[in-house]
Amino acid sequence: MPLLFAVEEHVLLAREMVEHRHASDVGCFRDLVDRHLVEAALHEQARGNVGNCLACRQALAGSSIQNSILHGLRTYIYPVHVWGSSTLGTFSMTSSTIKPAPIEARNQAVLVSGASFAGLASAYWLNRLGYRVTVVEVAKGLRRGGTPVDIEGETIDILARMGLADAVRAKALPPRRFEFKNEAGMTLGTVGDDQPGNERYEIHRDDLLDILFGGVASDVELLFGRSIDRLEEGADAVSATFNDGERRDFALVFGCDGNRSNTRKLLFGDGEQFTYFMGGYFFLKVVAQTGLLSANVSEVFSPPGRMAMLNGYDDRTDIGFGFRTEGEIDYDYRDRAQQRRLIHERFDKLGWKVPAMLAATSGDDDFYFDRINQIRMPSWSRGRATLVGDAGYCVSPLAGFGGSMAIIGAGRLAAALEQHSADHAAAFRHYEDGLRSFVEEVQERAASEGMSMMCPADELELAERDQKFAAGDIGF
Ligand SMILES: Cc1cc2nc3c(=O)[nH]c(=O)nc-3n(C[C@H](O)[C@H](O)[C@H](O)COP(=O)(O)OP(=O)(O)OC[C@H]3O[C@@H](n4cnc5c(N)ncnc54)[C@H](O)[C@@H]3O)c2cc1C
CATH class of the missing domain: 3.50.50.60 (FAD/NAD(P)-binding domain)
Incomplete structure (x- = not known):
């Protein structure tokens, strides 16, 4: 990062941030403090001037500096109380702003x-x-x-x-909210990532x-x-x-x-031989904003053995269809008309927003269709x-x-x-x-x-899922 401020300003900014925020408040805060302090300290050190700046000297002397390229560009662990009367505890920061040289020239x-x-x-x-x-x-x-x-x-x-x-x-x-709907559009359960402190x-x-x-x-x-x-x-x-x-x-x-x-x-x-078939297929097409739902919301309607999904954004809508099968079905991956038929056979008679979703995906053949699988290998x-x-x-x-x-x-x-x-x-x-x-x-x-x-296999699995929603016992 270019040195945008004078060294003293970097130190001041770092100190202010530490004193006015709680030590457990990491994330952006950590990066900002890190940036200012490390810039200041390294700059001073490079000039042979560490002794001139108390905060820099303390930061460097009190740090355990780990220079592993892979385990943090530079991780500074130091006692935060060096800056003020209040002891905030030990703080660990990783510089994300300085691109280090390669560890060694392996030349392979x-x-x-x-x-x-x-x-x-x-x-x-x-x-x-x-x-x-x-x-x-x-x-x-x-x-x-x-x-x-x-x-x-x-x-x-x-x-x-x-x-x-x-x-x-x-x-x-x-942040996105997932709403699970029934055919009439009623919300059965909502899942969202609103856990405080979980950076995601x-x-x-x-x-x-x-x-x-x-x-x-x-x-x-x-x-x-x-x-x-x-x-x-x-x-x-x-x-x-x-x-x-x-x-x-x-x-x-x-x-x-x-x-x-x-x-x-x-x-x-x-x-x-390493493909673990998960018992279903998935279709996805990204289209321009449809107005079918608000931005930052996903809606899922799961009749037994099927799933219709909408992801809303400011500028586009994802339209997804999934369905379960006993075993793998025989289809030609190049035959887009056949893949559309596979979707229509399973979704044509459904309510909710499904007719509008099918209409919105009827244009070109630029869509994704594949089995749902995992790769499981012994080595x-x-x-x-x-x-x-x-x-x-x-x-x-x-x-x-x-x-x-x-x-x-x-x-x-x-x-x-x-x-x-x-x-x-x-x-x-x-x-x-x-x-x-x-x-x-x-x-x-x-x-x-x-x-x-997302795609309960039958009435029983659907009822079990919906019971969990009712009990608030489901989440990502
Ligand atoms: C176009 C595309 C769209 C996707 N959409 C979704 C989605 O909507 N939802 C979802 O959950 N996941 C999606 N995925 C998969 C998702 O990106 C991966 O699950 C995940 O990101 C893991 O990444 P990966 O790099 O291992 O594999 P991938 O992201 O699949 O990347 C594999 C790369 O290898 C390239 N490749 C394939 N064969 C060869 C070859 N013979 N020689 C050289 N290169 C080759 C591919 O072109 C691709 O760039 C998509 C992947 C792609 C390629």
């Missing part, structure tokens, strides 16, 4: 397949670890579209360490893509319209042959190419390659956590590679061991609670 070429959340976040960290990163993305550009992404918990910390938390906060959508954002998928892309675009090699045709592992490298015939060697390969991962197929064989790594995000452990759209999980996966993988810098096998083991139980927990919740809340 690595390959990332896929340029979405998992791929861009992995590319970012690998670059920071000093690798020479190439990203191949099969599409001609970033693959845009989709419903907003939830950002919370560890994802926020990781984005802060990437220096991107402020950019995400700036694009955060207002929703951000348009495209905005997050752009932010992550901006974090790597000038630092890594990005090849659009390219994918891997073959991977052959040798003693010291993996040889990758691309779809244009070019062949290159890489020290490590990262499969970040989504639910139907190409890398997974190349490494482990037929991808279907995500093979040799010098590993999988990140949906490619290795898709949690399904019902989890509402796919984007966050991809960013967490990339952050955890980077931490493992930092710790086991000379031993990729140990790093991949560490990554899997550390993340697997969390992934399984999220998958389990999505498969049980997510499905029965």
Whole structure:
């Protein structure tokens, strides 16, 4: 961050913020204090002037400064009472404003397949670890579209360490309320994230893509319209042959190419063996503002075995339809007319806002339709390659956590590679061991609670859900 104020002003601002706010009030406040104090202290230190400024000297001397690139750009832990008579306790702050140099120049070429959340976040960290990163993305550009992404918990910390938390906060959508409706439009239950102190954002998928892309675009090699045709592992490298015939060697390969991962197929064989079908299909189309509901509200109507969903925004509406099936159905993924028929067969005779929703989606064929599934694998790594995000452990759209999980996966993988810098096998083991139980927990919740809340299978499951609403016993 450029030094916008004189050093003394930074110190003054930091002190004022600490004295007038409570220590537990973190988030933006933490970043602001951090910014001013760290700027002041570092500036003074660089000038050899720490001794001239009492607050800077105390901040630096009283700090335990951790300079791990991956575990906080710089984390300052210091007693806040150095600034005033009131003791506010120990405060830990992480600078999200100073982009550090790579840990070491590893100078090894690595390959990332896929340029979405998992791929861009992995590319970012690998670059920071000093690798020479190439990203191949099969599409001609970033693959845009989709419903907003939830950002919370560890994802926020990781984005802060990437220096991107402020950019995400700036694009955060207002808090959203979910209203569950019956056919007559009566509200059966409302779910919203109004828990105080729980920092959580929703951000348009495209905005997050752009932010992550901006974090790597000038630092890594990005090849659009390219994918891997073959991977052959040798003693010291993996040889990758691309779809244009070019062949290159890489020290490590990262499969970040989504639910139907190409890398997974190349490494482990037929991808279907790892697909856990969740018993349903989902249609989504984003249309211009429909006026069917207010902004910042989602409405869900779930007749047995089906779900009609609306997400309202200032400038657009998401229209979603889901339905349950016993097993997988046979359809041609290229045949959009057939997919529309599958929706009409199940929704044509329903009330509520369904007729208007069907009418609003009748235009072009630019919609999403796919089965609802997870990816469950006994291991995500093979040799010098590993999988990140949906490619290795898709949690399904019902989890509402796919984007966050991809960013967490990339952050955890980077931490493992930092710790086991000379031993990729140990790093991949560490990554899997550390993340697997969390992934399984999220998958389990999505498969049980997510499905029965959004798309109850039958009258009985619907009645159970509605009873929970009545008792106030349901939430995200
Ligand atoms: C266009 C799009 C819309 C989506 N909409 C939603 C939504 O509405 N709701 C929801 O819950 N989730 C949605 N998702 C999935 C969501 O983005 C992921 O669950 C989550 O973000 C995990 O991210 P990921 O990077 O692991 O996978 P993804 O976001 O799926 O990204 C995978 C990337 O790999 C690329 N790729 C695929 N095959 C190859 C190949 N052979 N070679 C190179 N690159 C390849 C893809 O083009 C894509 O850019 C969508 C994904 C995409 C791509």
